[in-house]
Amino acid sequence: MSETFDFTLDGATVTAQSGETIMQAADRAGIYIPRLCAHKELHPFGACRICTVLVNGRPQSSCTQPAAPGIVVENDTEALRNVRKSLVEMLFVEGNHYCMFCEKSGLCELQALGYRFGLLAPRYPYQFPKREMDASHPDIFVDRNRCVQCARCVRASRELDHKTVFEFSGRGAHKAIAVNADARLADTDVNGTDRAIDVCPVGCLLRKRYGFRTPIGQRKYDHQPIGSDIEAGHPPAAVNG
Amino acid sequence: MSAQGAAHIKAICKAAGNDPARLMDIAIAVQKQLGAVSDTAIDLIATHLKIPRVDVDSLVTFYAFFSKTPKGRVIIRLCNDVVDQMNGAAEVAAALETELGIRFGETSPDGAISLEYAPCIGLSDQAPAALINDVPVTHLDSGKARHLAQLLKREGTQARLVKTFGDGNNAHDLIRSMVVNNIRETGPVILAPYTSGSGLKKALALSPAEVIRDIKTSRLRGRGGAGFPTGMKWDFTRQAGGDQRFIICNADEGEPGTFKDRVLMTECPDLIFEGMTIAGYAVGAAEGIFYLRAEYAYLEKFLTAILTQRRKAGQLGQTICGKAGFHFDIRLQMGAGAYVCGEETALISSCEGRRGDPKNRPPFPAQKGYKGCPTSVNNAETLCCVARILECGPGWFAAMGTKGSAGTKLLSISGDCARPGVYEVPFGVKVSDLLKKVGADHTAAIQVGGPSGRMIGPKEFNRIICYDDLSTGGSFILFNKGRNVVDIARQFMDFFVEESCGYCTPCRVGNVLLRNKLVEILAGHGALEDLAYLEELGRTTKLASRCGLGQTSPNPVLSTLENFRPAYEALFKKSRGHEPVLANFDLQAALSQGSILAGRASSIFTPVNGSQP
Ligand SMILES: Cc1cc2nc3c(=O)[nH]c(=O)nc-3n(C[C@H](O)[C@H](O)[C@H](O)COP(=O)(O)O)c2cc1C
Ligand code: SF4
Numbered sequence: 001m002s003e004t005f006d007f008t009l010d011g012a013t014v015t016a017q018s019g020e021t022i023m024q025a026a027d028r029a030g031i032y033i034p035r036l037c038a039h040k041e042l043h044p045f046g047a048c049r050i051c052t053v054l055v056n057g058r059p060q061s062s063c064t065q066p067a068a069p070g071i072v073v074e075n076d077t078e079a080l081r082n083v084r085k086s087l088v089e090m091l092f093v094e095g096n097h098y099c100m101f102c103e104k105s106g107l108c109e110l111q112a113l114g115y116r117f118g119l120l121a122p123r124y125p126y127q128f129p130k131r132e133m134d135a136s137h138p139d140i141f142v143d144r145n146r147c148v149q150c151a152r153c154v155r156a157s158r159e160l161d162h163k164t165v166f167e168f169s170g171r172g173a174h175k176a177i178a179v180n181a182d183a184r185l186a187d188t189d190v191n192g193t194d195r196a197i198d199v200c201p202v203g204c205l206l207r208k209r210y211g212f213r214t215p216i217g218q219r220k221y222d223h224q225p226i227g228s229d230i231e232a233g234h235p236p237a238a239v240n241g
Numbered sequence: 242m243s244a245q246g247a248a249h250i251k252a253i254c255k256a257a258g259n260d261p262a263r264l265m266d267i268a269i270a271v272q273k274q275l276g277a278v279s280d281t282a283i284d285l286i287a288t289h290l291k292i293p294r295v296d297v298d299s300l301v302t303f304y305a306f307f308s309k310t311p312k313g314r315v316i317i318r319l320c321n322d323v324v325d326q327m328n329g330a331a332e333v334a335a336a337l338e339t340e341l342g343i344r345f346g347e348t349s350p351d352g353a354i355s356l357e358y359a360p361c362i363g364l365s366d367q368a369p370a371a372l373i374n375d376v377p378v379t380h381l382d383s384g385k386a387r388h389l390a391q392l393l394k395r396e397g398t399q400a401r402l403v404k405t406f407g408d409g410n411n412a413h414d415l416i417r418s419m420v421v422n423n424i425r426e427t428g429p430v431i432l433a434p435y436t437s438g439s440g441l442k443k444a445l446a447l448s449p450a451e452v453i454r455d456i457k458t459s460r461l462r463g464r465g466g467a468g469f470p471t472g473m474k475w476d477f478t479r480q481a482g483g484d485q486r487f488i489i490c491n492a493d494e495g496e497p498g499t500f501k502d503r504v505l506m507t508e509c510p511d512l513i514f515e516g517m518t519i520a521g522y523a524v525g526a527a528e529g530i531f532y533l534r535a536e537y538a539y540l541e542k543f544l545t546a547i548l549t550q551r552r553k554a555g556q557l558g559q560t561i562c563g564k565a566g567f568h569f570d571i572r573l574q575m576g577a578g579a580y581v582c583g584e585e586t587a588l589i590s591s592c593e594g595r596r597g598d599p600k601n602r603p604p605f606p607a608q609k610g611y612k613g614c615p616t617s618v619n620n621a622e623t624l625c626c627v628a629r630i631l632e633c634g635p636g637w638f639a640a641m642g643t644k645g646s647a648g649t650k651l652l653s654i655s656g657d658c659a660r661p662g663v664y665e666v667p668f669g670v671k672v673s674d675l676l677k678k679v680g681a682d683h684t685a686a687i688q689v690g691g692p693s694g695r696m697i698g699p700k701e702f703n704r705i706i707c708y709d710d711l712s713t714g715g716s717f718i719l720f721n722k723g724r725n726v727v728d729i730a731r732q733f734m735d736f737f738v739e740e741s742c743g744y745c746t747p748c749r750v751g752n753v754l755l756r757n758k759l760v761e762i763l764a765g766h767g768a769l770e771d772l773a774y775l776e777e778l779g780r781t782t783k784l785a786s787r788c789g790l791g792q793t794s795p796n797p798v799l800s801t802l803e804n805f806r807p808a809y810e811a812l813f814k815k816s817r818g819h820e821p822v823l824a825n826f827d828l829q830a831a832l833s834q835g836s837i838l839a840g841r842a843s844s845i846f847t848p849v850n851g852s853q854p
Contacts, residue, residue, distance in 0.1 A: 044601070045601075046601045046745070046787055047744055047745050047746065047787070048745070048746050049745050049746050049747055049785040049786070049787065050746075052784070052785050059784050059785065061601075061787070064601045065603075066603065082781075083781050083784060083785055086777075086778075086781045087746050087747060087781075087785060090746050090747065090750035090751060090754070091746060091750070093750070093754075094746075094749070094750045123774075124750075124754050124778075125754075125757070127753070148746075149743070149744075149746075149749070164293035164295060164296065165295075166295070167293070167295040167296060167298070167299045168299055168596070168743075169295075169298050169299050169302040169303075170302045170303070170743070171302070171303045171579070171596070171597075171741070171742050171743050172738060172739060172740065172741040172742065172743040172749060173738065173741070173743065173749060173750075173753055174743070175742075175743030175744075175749065178295050178298055178299065178302075179295065180293045180294055180295040181294070181295075182280055182284075
């Protein structure tokens, strides 16, 4: 039996178990903290910063920050909603996201966050970067235009598939997902059934021949905003539907 | 790759024990030996170390000094830092390009010479400066640049470049550099005479807990920028469990306009190493790592020799100074061109043979640092203070400076002034007094603490230098009236865009957006509402970024907006009140393509007979 303690989240008392992060405790309490790179089955990474909360007034990513007795956490405030929306906008303008014909539309967590925050058009100018695609693999398609650098594939390949198919190369604005081969995904030991492919929150890693099996309009986030399962008290095992 | 190249790589890996944690050293050696760490080289290294090739690729593509494609046998890295620009780096660049017949970013067709820019190489006090492979050349102008290019073309090597040496140890047989120290003011603590071993002997007469107590009593705080109390950091490191602990000396000194550690390493290496040894004793570490930035590689041989000398003198190694049970040694870790590696957790990643991504905190390095063990990362200057505190006593140290800021501080002064260089001053000095000291009579703006610090104007010149008022890692870049502060902010943002590790969204994207907006404004395409855009974007980037880089990188923009707003406003055209579009919008330019296609001018928007619609 692990130890429990209380802290305050937007004025409500939340009970956490020792070792839990703020996000984990909030999830169990049915309070949604928006997130993108965090994934239930993977070690926290802290890259997207969308889950930023104020802990005793200091910004912290709630996916990595341990809950502690008596801390005062601010989550759903006007200011933080604006910061999060702004981060989602940065991700939209940084890549090339063509939602209208993207196979992930309706299942995409970036798009769903955009909807949840009421994003109509980003306040920042589109950067229109030139990004690499890779269709070499018989079962998997890589489109870096839609990558949000969440490292879910990097982590899942190591933590769940026990391989090292993906890692980042380059730094700063030149950082991109690289594969464990000279250039082509087909030359790695990745498999169409690897979890690394499922966990992609956007349309960067796609399975071939699955496109549009669930028609647009009948997909997870076509029906309910992202986070509503947590708010309904049912944190999902895996986020992708 | 040739069989010979493959053999080199095999030997290099073997010499490093085929240890993945030594991947930095391996990549540095391969780059040096073969002029590139090519894809084939990456494959071979991965095979020898038995690690995924993508892990090697990830490291190689992170650091600026590695290149997958072959570079010239001589690489000229011209510093294009703000101070270098102010001192004519553009003319130097033009002269180099003309004389070598290649542009920046290119390599000569015969593979002899590559021309590149580098961010601050720690020589702002003798700008413009460049590195020719490892060799610094200073005080360049277009004439010297032409001469330099001719010599390199003729000889194909930097070996006989330097004819006269700088002062002090710059002339030492193992350095032989034209760099000068520019020590303008010595002080009682750091730039003072020191007998090697004196602080260490006193420390070893105490228990480790007593040493930590003395450092606490001295009220020493970190000199690397963050100002964390050193005694407390050591205490945490000592208290953390496990049987292995580490001391790391941060000599990455990447903050543009900072060069005091360069002088410390040249003139007081014993003091630094002694501070490290005392730190090792205090926290219970057996190993220390000295992380040296690649730009200071010209000091590597010298520092290595000092370490050897200290081993011979019994000041490093087993049973140090006869103290039973105290074993401690120091290894040198070279960097490879990444400002972010000055951030302590990124520095640890780099020491572990990985890309220089900062780590998530908690755990803090004092709990889980290098190889997962408790680690204390200290700045080189902090460690110099440590040795002196043990020698002369905590009370002696605490009596200097101000109430909250004990001791003295090394300042790196550069920019518009008569006497740039290093000054050791007690905490509590007023900025205006400092300006007099350095011979700066027409200062309009000062960048305090480097790009990550703030730009202040005359109304803050009465502030005092200490942790509680104007806190700084020690860099002061001075600007006279007439310097374009908006363009300076833009140059600093260029630096952060280059140096962001790219791990987190706000820093990776936010800095690019900030920089791009400044470029737009400087080109005359800004509008008044852009100022609010910059402020909000800057605040968001600071608030949401994961490490100190992104948490401070918008400062050049935010502090110039705060203190030099008129400089921005002057870049906006005045609206005449009744125009259909924003004053800065160039309507005719926007219409020009359409006019060409239509074969006629706009009948609505193009003025006829000079009349505006
Ligand atoms: C982007 C960045 C760069 C840094 N660069 C340096 C550096 O070059 N040297 C340094 O001592 N500290 C640097 N720091 C601060 C270190 O993280 C750390 O606080 C310091 O080395 C601790 O030593 P101290 O307590 O002796 O100051 C940097 C921090 C950041 C965020
Ligand atoms: S703020 Fe984020 S992207 Fe920037 S250097 Fe730190 S971790 Fe990397």
